[in-house]
Amino acid sequence: MAEFDGFLPGPRLSRRLLLRSTAVAAGALTLAATVPAPRSSWPDGEGVRIAFLGFTGMTVLDLVGPWQVLRIADGTARLHVLAADSGLIRSDSAMGVEATATLAGTPGADVIVVAGAANPFPALRDRRNIDWLREHGPKARYLTSVCTGSLLLAEAGLLNGVPATTHWAFREELAARGAHLSTERVVRHGNVITAAGVSAGMDMALHLAAALWGQEAAMRAQALIEYAPExxxxxxxxxxxxxxxxxxxxxxxxxxxxxxxxxxxxxx
Amino acid sequence: MAEFDGFLPGPRLSRRLLLRSTAVAAGALTLAATVPAPRSSWPDGEGVRIAFLGFTGMTVLDLVGPWQVLRIADGTARLHVLAADSGLIRSDSAMGVEATATLAGTPGADVIVVAGAANPFPALRDRRNIDWLREHGPKARYLTSVCTGSLLLAEAGLLNGVPATTHWAFREELAARGAHLSTERVVRHGNVITAAGVSAGMDMALHLAAALWGQEAAMRAQALIEYAPExxxxxxxxxxxxxxxxxxxxxxxxxxxxxxxxxxxxxx
Known part of the structure; x- marks a missing residue:
């Protein structure tokens, strides 16, 4: 089994990294037929730690779009799907996605990506989400969101006066939580990058990949997922x-x- | 918890459908913290049965992109993630996605969407995938693929002489399996719709949604996922x-x- 990381051009991938990737792939094969217990910490390595914050009722493409872009852009990145509860995350389109770690069991991350939902209010009322963001958000190198994920950032007090965007149907909700409302598709303000609804997460992730690993890495990822939309x-x-x-x-x-x-x- | 289906405009949603949607949502909440056993048959209802064929090592966005579009486009559609084995499907970017039914336990579908992979060869060699497609593909109302998913269709003998596309890196592999190679992003030939690499699955799904439910349903879904790429x-x-x-x-x-x-x- 190959990962896209496996065929990135040479200079970025040392022999050590290639060997590590192979070990990861072998592990994935072993796990394929079972539901592994959530990992409580980050996989070993020196790569950027990227936490995707999901929750029951999230919109699955909010999370998977950026995940796919970032996973392909750099083979050393260490990715977690975090949720308040362990097990499967049931999305708002019924698809189940594995949470690889719980919020309580995971220290901060270098990059936080917060998914949104058609109905974000239950996630906004779950203090575990908001408290984790409030504790770890200010320490992250980049703080990002897709769709109504920006409402969670705002609820945690992280977007006060910060230019930010969200799904078109939730703009008033974002403004009401203290953000400086923008209607752009992707808005970067310092280390905060927010995206509009659902599919905008891929555009956001390409901006983020360029910020983390350089424009060439982002462009290569874009070509690998053939993102030339029509x-x-x-x-x-x-x-x-x-x-x-x-x-x-x-x-x-x-x-x-x-x-x-x-x-x-x-x-x- | 809301699903996007829940806020589609009136005329398409009868009271009966609304009640059914509510029941589905309540069920999803109950299941949220557990891993449900794969369902062996389609959920009750008269909506289009859409089978997403996944496998170990699949590219997760290949599957999730079209899933998100189709799930939002019509609230009556019945969706399954099928795989040869039950449990989690470990993707080529390590994310785990729930298989809701096994190929062996599932009769045909009205629509088949075949995901691709960075390395599609193990899935191509797994006769369970190919045999299922060979048996049920010819009976489907629409036969579709994303990325290297078209190689599986071709391997099953379903694309002989049919204009079709795939990820740019796998064009020769598709042609070698009998398809009439196209380099378009989305190719429709009769009831066969194939897409280029990874992100092209969303464009394909919008074409498919329009074919299944009309252009207005597809456009509404596009606006709901805010697919105005930048x-x-x-x-x-x-x-x-x-x-x-x-x-x-x-x-x-x-x-x-x-x-x-x-x-x-x-x-x-």
Whole structure:
């Protein structure tokens, strides 16, 4: 079994790293048919420690998009999917993703990537998420988010007056938590990089990869995932939709957010 | 907990569907902290049955990109992550994703989405994948793939003479298996839709969503995942990279593919 790391061009990969990658791949094969116990600490190595903060109800592409970009961009990076609880993280589209460590068992990280959710309010009310971010966020080299993940950063007091973005349906929620609202797709302010809704996480991760490992590493990762997008429609924002459809979508999202905020399950 | 399905505009969601969605969400909450046993059959309902074929070493974004698009595009769709073995699917970037059913336990599907891998050769040699595709592929309403997933379709004899695409590094491998090689990002030929590398799966899924549920459903999904890409670099293909970097990447991938084909672990 190969990892994309395995075929990055030469100079970045020492023999030691190549050997380590092989060991990792062999371990992954052994684990394939079982659910491993969450690791409580970072894998050995000197690479950047990147913590992906997930939670029940997260949007799976928020997490997987940046994960894929960052994992390919540098073979030495050490990645964890963190969650308050161990086991599978059940996403808001029902897919289950493995949490590799719990928040309580994991010290800080060099880079934090916070996923979002169609309904972020339960995660916002879970103090384990917010307390972990409040403790470890200020010590991270980069603090990043995708979609409504920026609401968690803001709830932890990390975006006060900081220019930041989020999913278009949650802009007021972000502003209400003290951020300086931006409507850009990716917003960098110092070491804080936030992304708009769901798919914007890949764009964010390419910016982040360039910051961490240089532009060449980011460009190589982009070519390896063949990220030369050709969406069939100009429909990436409600204002690009046919007017009636755009208005209906905005309205249904307003209703959804209002109800979700007040704890009504499923936005009904 | 809300799912994106929960806030799609009115007319598509009957009261019955809304109630069903609520039940699904409640079930997901219950399962959140445990690893459920794979389901052996499709969830009840009349929606389109979409099978995502995964395997050890798959590229996780190949599967998650289309999953996210299709799950949001229609709240009635019934989605399975299938794999030859039950339990977690260990991807080529180490992330673990839950298989919800095994190939052996699952009858055909209306739509099949085959994920790819940095090293697809072990999956190509696993007859369980190929036999399942050979049996159920011809009966599917749509037969689709992402990245090197098209090699599996071709290996199963489903792309003989059919225009199809794959990751840029694996084009010769696809042609060698009988497909009519295309270098387009998304190629549709009748009911067969194939996508280029990794991130192209989202573009493919939007085409597929439009075919299944109409253009409005696809556009709404696109707006909900805010897919208005802004990659920071023009680097989606090797030919867009600075020449030396592009040449090095092509060369390392040629070496990787040659070694992987001959079963050397990890392309080393």
């Amino acid at each position: 969406p069939p429609f100009a429909a990436g924002h409600p204002e690009q939709l046919p007017p009636a459809l755009g208005a209906a979508l905005r309205e249904s999202m307003r209703t959804h957010v209002a109800k979700a905020r007040h704890g009504q399950p499923h936005g009904l | 990659p920071p670099f023009a680097a989606g293909h090797p030919e867009q990279l600075p020449p030396a970097l592009g040449a090095a990447l092509r060369e390392s991938m040629r070496t990787h593919v040659a070694k992987a084909r001959h079963g050397q672990p990890h392309g080393l």
